[in-house]
Amino acid sequence: MPGVMTSPILFDYWRSSASYRVRIALNLKGVAYERVSINLAGGAQKEADYRARNPQGLVPMLEMDGLRLTQSLAIIDYLDAAIAEPPLLPADPGERAHVRALALAIACDIHPLNNLRVLKYLKDPLGHEEAERDEWYLHWLREGLAPLEAMAAPHAGRFLFGDSPTLADICLIPQLYNARRFALPLDAYPTLLRADAEATKHPAFAAAHPDNFAP
Known part of the structure; x- marks a missing residue:
């Protein structure tokens, strides 16, 4: 439905370091999100449905602002550019x-x-x-x-x-x-x-x- 705002969705695995990074960044930026667990130990990242969303078959992936964002540092860079406070990098x-x-x-x-x-x-x-x-x-x-x-x-x-x-x-x-x-x-x-x-x-x-x- 046009104009309906949806919450960001984070596809992650509970013990994934890269996912942990993104959860921290989302929290620092005050972004409420839904979480979808991708069981890396069970191979869920290799399933066709997830690969269709993320060809690398890795976590995390963040669906936000109509985008599918992958790679933890790229996701964090997006959050830092889109949400000014608090900054995650110095200005100098x-x-x-x-x-x-x-x-x-x-x-x-x-x-x-x-x-x-x-x-x-x-x-x-x-x-x-x-x-x-x-x-x-x-x-x-x-x-x-x-x-x-x-x-x-x-x-x-x-x-x-x-x-x-x-x-x-x-x-x-x-x-x-x-x-x-x-x-x-x-x-x-x-x-x-x-x-x-x-x-x-x-x-x-x-x-x-x-x-x-x-x-």
């Missing part, structure tokens, strides 16, 4: 580049190597045992978090950059959630832990936590 070009670099260090350098589909491929057909897959996961976490700590520390405040949450924190918190799932010691990353502690107290982050959506 240099600071903006710095925050983007922190976010990309997580979203491009750590997360893809530890994605569920990568871990599944290590198991079958490559035949790696669970202990080997866990060590793979932990290796790439350590490789990524140590330089991230060094990058963030000089400009961090309560959060990874300054005293307000940014795109960098949106990417960090899901990654640390995963690090704890795999029992990675985090004491070597005090800057990251400080930002994580602040985010834990923030309603937008707390409401997006995977435990709120566990089946």
Whole structure:
């Protein structure tokens, strides 16, 4: 029916890091949304109906403003451009580049190597045992978090950059959630832990936590 406004619909999986990022961003921007669970563990992302909506067969996907938006950082960029407050990136070009670099260090350098589909491929057909897959996961976490700590520390405040949450924190918190799932010691990353502690107290982050959506 023309003129009828519909709520944004987020297609996600409760424990997906990329979906977790988008839930945080939607909450920070004050966007109410409907949620459709896509069970990655059960292969729902490969079903024809979902592939017709999203040819990559990945989550998250956000249907909003008549658009089908995919890729978590692209979705967050859209939200930040469409809804001015609160800004998720600094206005200063240099600071903006710095925050983007922190976010990309997580979203491009750590997360893809530890994605569920990568871990599944290590198991079958490559035949790696669970202990080997866990060590793979932990290796790439350590490789990524140590330089991230060094990058963030000089400009961090309560959060990874300054005293307000940014795109960098949106990417960090899901990654640390995963690090704890795999029992990675985090004491070597005090800057990251400080930002994580602040985010834990923030309603937008707390409401997006995977435990709120566990089946």
